[in-house]
Amino acid sequence: xxxxxxxxxxxxxxxxxxxxxxxxxxxxxxxxxxxxxxxxxxxxxxxxxxxxxxxxxxxxxxxxxxxxxxxxxxxxxxxxxxxxxxxxxxxxxxxxxxxxxxxxxxxxxxxxxxxxxxxxxxxxxxxxxxxxxxxxxxxxxxxxxxxxxxxxxxx
Amino acid sequence: xxxxxxxxxxxxxxxxxxxxxxxxxxxxxxxxxxxxxxxxxxxxxxxxxxxxxxxxxxxxxxxxxxxxxxxxxxxxxxxxxxxxxxxxxxxxxxxxxxxxxxxxxxxxxxxxxxxxxxxxxxxxxxxxx
Numbered sequence: 504x505x506x507x508x509x510x511x512x513x514x515x516x517x518x519x520x521x522x523x524x525x526x527x528x529x530x531x532x533x534x535x536x537x538x539x540x541x542x543x544x545x546x547x548x549x550x551x552x553x554x555x556x557x558x559x560x561x562x563x564x565x566x567x568x569x570x571x572x573x574x575x576x577x578x579x580x581x582x583x584x585x586x587x588x589x590x591x592x593x594x595x596x597x598x599x600x601x602x603x604x605x606x607x608x609x610x611x612x613x614x615x616x617x618x619x620x621x622x623x624x625x626x627x628x629x630x631x632x633x634x635x636x637x638x639x640x641x642x643x644x645x646x647x648x649x650x651x652x653x654x655x656x657x658x
Numbered sequence: 659x660x661x662x663x664x665x666x667x668x669x670x671x672x673x674x675x676x677x678x679x680x681x682x683x684x685x686x687x688x689x690x691x692x693x694x695x696x697x698x699x700x701x702x703x704x705x706x707x708x709x710x711x712x713x714x715x716x717x718x719x720x721x722x723x724x725x726x727x728x729x730x731x732x733x734x735x736x737x738x739x740x741x742x743x744x745x746x747x748x749x750x751x752x753x754x755x756x757x758x759x760x761x762x763x764x765x766x767x768x769x770x771x772x773x774x775x776x777x778x779x780x781x782x783x784x785x786x787x
């Protein structure tokens with residue numbers, strides 16, 4: 504069955520098609536020798552339970568008015584049992600800091616070069632977009648192991 | 659009788675679509691799984707705050723991965739890390755698209771001992787499934 508509506512393919516058009524295809528294949532590695540790469544990575548501990556952190560925060564005595572909040576001081580043992588083991592432990596002059604950190608890394612890379620086609624790396628275009636977001640909860644203790652400050656930073 | 663070929667626009671479109679799918683389908687997948695550290699020891703439930711000594715904990719759980727000195731005692735960590743990542747690579751003619759997703763999970767047990775060597779606090783977190 505022939506298609507009466509199909510355009511007639513003359514030898515010239517066939518030649519043009521073949522030439523176009525050849526040129527396109529030749530140029531492809533140069534134009535799209537591009538590698539688009541995307542990386543998503545999560546490290547650290549999952550986000551802390553906000554209610555646990557909030558309840559703990561409510562029990563931390565206020566430095567300005569110690570008697571106003573928190574009937575009894577929060578101990579390091581309580582923090583360990585509520586929030587779990589910290590990801591980092593930092594020493595202070597008179598105390599310690601527990602750091603709970605969730606890190607999300609997201610990187611986009613566009614890399615155009617001629618390495619695949621020519622075997623020689625000739626950079627054409629490179630672009631890297633990276634984002635790193637940290638959710639950090641830090642708990643500061645005094646020398647006796649009582650919580651003196653609690654701070655949380657979210658992206 | 660002359661043999662007729664299906665060369666209409668639909669047939670060509672179908673062939674082009676099949677070719678595009680075939681080319682885009684060329685690719686690979688890499689799965690990386692890496693772990694470090696021994697699995698967390700059992701027997702955490704036997705530990706008693708205020709009664710278990712450091713020596714008993716060590717005998718029961720084995721050597722810790724790290725020890726951090728604290729003002730109010732020592733903090734011992736048992737830890738196992740796992741890293742998982744998956745990479746999808748599409749290579750129609752050349753590597754064009756690569757996507758890597760991954761995450762690292764950690765099982766951690768932390769024991770806090772006071773200066774007398776008695777267990778003062780326990781923290782445990784298991785993220786590895």
